[in-house]
C-alpha cells in the first residue's frame with residue numbers, strides 16, 4: 078500500500094466519466110500517472126509494455142530485436158480515450174514518438190490491476206485493500222491530503 082491514499086481530486090470527474098463506457102465495464106482504476114509532454118523539451122516515451130504479470134501474457138517482443146517492427150500509429154486527439162486490452166495490452170509495445178509531440182500534450186494514464194491482484198489471484202488480499210483505497214480522492218493542496226470517498 079505504501080502511502081497510497083487514493084487519487085487527486087481532479088481525476089474524479091475523469092474516472093466517473095469512464096464508468097459510462099461499455100468497453101470499461103468492471104474496470105477499476107488503481108493507478109493514475111499524470112504525464113506532460115513538451116515539444117521544446119523533446120518529451121517522448123520509448124516503446125514498452127506496462128507491468129504484465131498476467132498468467133496469459135506471452136514473452137513480449139523486444140523492439141530492438143526486430144529489424145522492421147510492425148507499427149500502428151494511432152491519432153489521439155485532445156480529450157480522446159484509448160483503451161488497451163488483450164493483445165494490444167499484453168503483446169504489443171506502445172510509446173509516444175518525439176516527432177509526434179507538437180506544443181504540449183497531457184495524458185492521464187489510468188491502470189487496473191493485473192490478474193494476480195484480482196479476486197482469485199495470489200495477491201487478492203492486498204488487491205482488495207488497494208481497491209478499497211482507490212475509491213478515495215484527495216485535494217493535493219491540503220497538507221497530508223484531505224481524503225473523501
Ligand SMILES: O=C(O)CCC(=O)C(=O)O
Nearest residue numbers: 112122127172173184186
Ligand atoms: O502518454 C501516453 O499516451 C502513453 C503513456 C504511457 O505509455 C504509459 O504511461 O505507460
